[in-house]
Amino acid sequence: MGELIKKSFLTVFLLFSLFLASCSDSSSIQPSSNEGKIKIVTTIAQIGDPLSVIGGDRVEVESLMGPSVDPHLYNATHSDITTIEKADLIFYNGLNLEANMVEIFNEIGKTKPVLAVGETIPENLLLYDEENNIDPHLWFDIDLWKQAIEAAVEELKEYAPDEAEFFEENKQAYFAELDELKKEAEKLLEIPESKRILVTAHDAFGYFGNAYDMKVVGLQGLSTDSEIGVSDIQETIDIVAEYQVPAVFVESSISEDSINAVIEGAKSKGIDLALGGELFSDAMGEAETEEGTYIGMYRHNVNTIYEALMGGEE
CATH class of the missing domain: 3.40.50.1980 (Nitrogenase molybdenum iron protein domain)
Incomplete structure (x- = not known):
């Protein structure tokens, strides 16, 4: 109050x-x-x-x-x-x-x-x-x-x-x-449907998922003022296990704690889940860098997602 x-x-x-x-x-x-x-x-x-x-x-x-x-x-x-x-x-x-x-x-x-x-x-x-x-x-x-x-x-x-x-x-x-x-982006993200699962810290990538036909899972809701509960982490781990998701992503403007909890929880169940990298969601990169531009930020996200979900496969 x-x-x-x-x-x-x-x-x-x-x-x-x-x-x-x-x-x-x-x-x-x-x-x-x-x-x-x-x-x-x-x-x-x-x-x-x-x-x-x-x-x-x-x-x-x-x-x-x-x-x-x-x-x-x-x-x-x-x-x-x-x-x-x-x-x-x-x-x-x-x-x-x-x-x-x-x-x-x-x-x-x-x-x-x-x-x-x-x-x-x-x-x-x-x-x-x-x-x-x-x-x-x-x-x-x-x-x-x-x-x-x-x-x-x-x-x-x-x-x-x-x-x-x-x-x-x-x-x-x-x-x-x-x-x-x-x-x-469309060309690069023409990846197998089984790999089109994007797990992030909060639900910021819905439009991205629509644009590139990807299933998007965010631990928090649309706003970061929503709470993350144990059940949210467990449900995410279940999705990771069901779809054999290889990697999950942190976001530059949000604490890494929730994603790290998913990785640790998956590990305790014998699931090898990698940290795919950092995505820019609600904020862009530093000024005077490529990621500090809209085009550079977007390209960084696409490349990071592709490399983590494909895991070196072609």
Whole structure:
């Protein structure tokens, strides 16, 4: 209860800070770009990196949530509020991914463009869990993520119509790269059906599984704030045994404890289960690395999954 009160107080404080900022400086609703660049703030880098490529030297993009940051549990800091308040455009995923920041985005959306890109996807294309919660991890389906990024680009073009042609040309070039990435992934993941079992720390790979016809098992639910029980670990071990899964995967933004518990539990039953490697799920890699880009992160995941599940087989 104390933690809930603490979080509520922080949200109220941050919203009040936004209110004061908007009242004290009427210019806050005007473009606040540095050296003529459009300042874009995103929550996750999966949005920020594509917009940085598409926007080129016309934009300055900052993502609030860096490597290893879990957006499901993230709470905005006072510096985040300052960053958001100075932005010209704000983009977030939505669909309850950044659950603790929704009120802040609703408030700042009264004075400047704010878009939940995931919520532009038609409902019939979204995935749901057994409790009818929407799966927010859209970026693992390249076609769906193109739609989400396109919605952001349209917002950007509306904000800066004189640059619309530039943004459109860059978008088309970037989307062509994504189409090639999809073909590459489809070819590599044409593995035997018996090996298409992906076991990860939480249920972030549903769209990935749909795209490449893989069965996906996540110890936690769609959000990392859900509890992992002994029964979840045991059920996962049973699946590993039934399908003879060779490897399971940890995620860069989540503790390895649950996956290690599965590996140890399988070992106690005489099952040789390997750690297949680390996947990027809710966060990308470090800046200035290949995995710090959307394309590089995606390619890393595909290669890691292929190598672990095939175990050197061709």
